[in-house]
Amino acid sequence: MSASQLDLRAEARAHALDVSGYPAELFPSAIGTWRARMVNEHASSAVFEALARQLTDTGFPPELADACRGFAAEERRHGVLCGAVVESLGGTATASVPDRPEFPQHRDAPPRAAVLRNVIHICCMSETVAVSLIGAERLEMPPGPLLDLLTRIYADEVGHARFGWRLLEQVAPELSAAERGAVERYFPVAFRHLVQHEHAHLPSRGAPERGEQLGLCSGLEARVLLDETIEEVIRPGLRRFFDC
Numbered sequence: 001m002s003a004s005q006l007d008l009r010a011e012a013r014a015h016a017l018d019v020s021g022y023p024a025e026l027f028p029s030a031i032g033t034w035r036a037r038m039v040n041e042h043a044s045s046a047v048f049e050a051l052a053r054q055l056t057d058t059g060f061p062p063e064l065a066d067a068c069r070g071f072a073a074e075e076r077r078h079g080v081l082c083g084a085v086v087e088s089l090g091g092t093a094t095a096s097v098p099d100r101p102e103f104p105q106h107r108d109a110p111p112r113a114a115v116l117r118n119v120i121h122i123c124c125m126s127e128t129v130a131v132s133l134i135g136a137e138r139l140e141m142p143p144g145p146l147l148d149l150l151t152r153i154y155a156d157e158v159g160h161a162r163f164g165w166r167l168l169e170q171v172a173p174e175l176s177a178a179e180r181g182a183v184e185r186y187f188p189v190a191f192r193h194l195v196q197h198e199h200a201h202l203p204s205r206g207a208p209e210r211g212e213q214l215g216l217c218s219g220l221e222a223r224v225l226l227d228e229t230i231e232e233v234i235r236p237g238l239r240r241f242f243d244c
Contacts, residue, residue: 003099005095005096006079006094006097006098007094008038008042008080008083008092009093011093012087012093013087013093017149018088018145018235019085019089019107020212022146023213026087027090028210029216030216033214034083034091034200035082035086035093037078038083038084038086038095038205039095039097041075041076042078042097043100044070044078045072045075045079046100047075047103048069049069049072049114050073051068051119051122052065052069052072054103055068055107058111058115062191067163068163071159071160078153085149103118104118106118106186109179110176110179110182113128113175113179113183116167116168116172117190119167120164120183121186121194122160124196125190125234127157127160127161128234130160130161131154131157133222135159136221136225137150137212139178140144141213142213144213150215164234170185171193172241173241175194191230194230195226202223204219204220206218207218207219208220
């Protein structure tokens, strides 16, 4: 698979943080964690841009596509903020990034159902999980510049998740039987991909001592929270509209 170079150094350095109050011995581990977040957040911008195009092509109201383009800008800003943490800790806000897979068009489904598949996967699943994981991380992080930065990201992720759930409330009751069936057939694939993606980005160990100060979460606890979010938030939310 080919790769490209992501370089956010110039933008990230404009948002330098004072990290003098954090445990310096954990900086190397934290650099790796925040660089991975930088890549993930920046990549999400392309996802929302593609969703905006799909909404437009399928005839959804233009304000929905405009909202997704706004989300894309927020995700790019998140990438820069995560890069600022990397730079402030002594790393460089650069990374080799594999080319993303093609945005799924779901041509086996009716157009409106194809859009909802992506909205559910992106907003109702992935962004809802992000809200849970970041929210839990914020509760353990002490006051300071990293908590302030994470709170800015958290607020945006809440908006991204709510967008998906509100769109479902508007569109799901109007679906035909064929559209509803096409959405429901996708759920096993979407849940499987969600778990695989999250596990690939979560450490398979607990957090180091004082690691919560720098956003070094326990991967073991995060996996439990992921499962709880799926079973207690996402599935019940989807069951309001679909057999899930």
